[in-house]
Amino acid sequence: MEQVLCQTKGLYRDFPRKGGPASTATHYCPGCGHGVIHKLIGEALADLGLQDRAVIISPVGCAVFAYYYFDTGHVQCAHGRAPAVSTGISRAQDDAVVISYQGDGDLASIGMAETLHAANRGEKIAVFFVNNTVYGMTGGQMAPTTLIGERTSTSPHGRDPQECGYPVHMCELINTLHAPVFVERVSVSDIAHIRVARKAIRKALEIQRDKKGYSFVEILSPCPTNLKMSATENAAFVNEQMEKEFPLGNFRDRSEDATPIARAQSVYAKEELDRIFDLRAENTAVPSVDGVAGGNAVRLKIAGFGGQGVLSFGLIVARAGVAAGRHVSWYPSYGPEQRGGTSNCAVILADRRIGSPVIEQIDVLVAFNRPSLERFIGDVREGGLVLVDESVGAFEAPAHVRMVFAPAQRMAREAGSPKALNTAMLGVLAACGDLGLSDAALDGGLLESFGARPKLLDVNRTILTLGKEWGTRHLA
């Protein structure tokens, strides 16, 4: 007859999630360290009053069934991903006390990246790393922490560092990072060691209670089944061989100095979001309506060097189109192309829904440099407009296009704002009349582009006018 002498704190009284017979026994093997570690964590959570706040991550490995036992919230996750999953929980629920409980294969092999990066971000989580030098659940394979010469089912002749490298020292690795608050290596090989481990585990959880940041406790633990030892032999193995490779001790305790991590509260109100997106009355336009321009679509290609304002030229035109209630699309060259120093974009203004935003036939080509002119002039339709900066030099225009050489760079420079050459060019284009946009719409485009910077807005308004005047004078 089973008799409970002392109910362990923080764990369920019995384990219905486990199912099957022996509902108060764990699934762990005799002599395994997980049971002791579970008790230490459960007791600390209960003593610190953290069970409501606690979410324990069940990793892949023998502790995948941690959710059978702890009287807390549970999330089971993919192999090695517990620190990332913990990050998600901790960020989403600021008050949650998140425990990432992991074995050596999970934490130091397949999940090494997640482990180090969660530590490096100083996530508000407690990581309990159970190091028993071997994969348990899958049948005793070599782990990243397997000792040199140690036999496992995948190092049958002993771990050979020439082939398999050396045991990974996680506390030492994590101790190279700036953010962690608490790093300690302990053991649960015997009573004396368990007493020390108990303190470290409590400390790690106190840090979580106080929201002070990342704590990491590595626990050297026996696995008699897979190490093929008796419990006594395994205790000696931990004390004599593992400790030699993985020295016990505290590596870091900054819990006194660490300040609680404060996270913002979500704001959901529409008015607040409207404010965040700066939705102001003056940049509120009408939705696109069919037939507003009463004419055909205008397809513009704008091209030049990076820094000549190619993309923003296109955006101003597109925004002017929006201000006029036209259907509008703007599509850039993106990726490596923009790093090559040249860029281009396509803008379509239309009086009905736009199909593809990619242009095959160009109505208006604006080229700020010669390579752009040469690249795209072949795509300009008959009767189309080609607007180039005069700096491209002499160029024989094909007979079927209208070509305009404008001193955009010069006008912008003389007006004291060489960067506004694109706006000067836009002024000239406006004078050509091909866009079918009113002065008010163009000003709307400028306002939307520069509205937040009044000085720039004024400069660009002036230069747009200069361009328009030049255009009107020379193109009449």
Add this chain to the structure above:
Amino acid sequence: MAMRLVKGNAAVVIGALYAGCDCYFGYPITPASEVLQEASEYFPRAGRRFVQAESEVAAINMVYGAASTGRRVMTASSGPGISLKQEGVSYLAGSELPAVIVDVVRAGPGLGNIGPEQGDYFQVVKGGGHGNYRCIVLAPDSVQEMCDLTRKAFDLAQRYRTPVYVLADGVLGQMYEPLQFPEEAVAPVIDESWAVAGTALTRANCISSIMLDFNQMEALNVRLQEKYALIESREVLFDEYMLEDAELAIVAYGISARIAHSVVDTARAEGFKVGLLRPKTLFPFPKVRLRDLAKRPGMRFISVEMSNGQMIDDIRLAIDCSCPVELVNRMGGNLVAPSAVLDKIRAMCGKER
């Protein structure tokens, strides 16, 4: 009514914030990076959480963790990143967690290039990761829908406790169009019946997809299939254009559908009775509507895709291969030329014109 010229990738973030999304986790990849960049700017401004993860794998697992708490959460990526996330998506589906994943598709396979493509259809619409699951897949065709369908994705994810994809492409992500900002903002409520939120009320809950008992595992799978059947019966969305008297239906989604829309106009001007069916949900797929269309005498279909022809399988399955279905496609970052679709229409309908 607030209207502004907005980039497709930015519209995703706008939609997410008005939908009450609390957490964004992501990793940079062209042509989806602006989703990450915009999120890094606007999520914190609204007090929401943003983490640039160390990898795509970590990002989807952060999504998994945050989704476990019952919050509205999301990530975005492009083909190679989505491939990496598939394990996590399978876990989301298996653990029945709501989450939104945006795929701004680029050309593949392998590293491919950053041009637009629709070659992720199989890996997104058919499951993609291990196990018997489907994801709801929404397919926007404009910047407006990048915003609106992202918002809808959160509602669907929560209603069915399942991951929902927004399947876009490089063009939709990179282009600017006028966006009408949402008229409503959602203040989401955590469902304490299943979430694990680190609170007294959710302490007894457990998020898991492991079931050692074969019958128990099968029961979960059966329940999932029932859920997907329910989704198929209730959530099909599509647009149609000039299908009333059509003898040929173009089926296309995303940016290809816009090209097809223009083609319908041109073909109609030439006297062809052509229409367009644009699925807005790829799972569930508009099977019933396709089956109805297939009953018309002499009906035929063209699938327009920027892939090797992936959706075309679903069209053929929906109509039991009862009508001719032909493919007009491009790959590698190229868009389908309207003229190529027109040529196919002429070839398929030429005699009856």
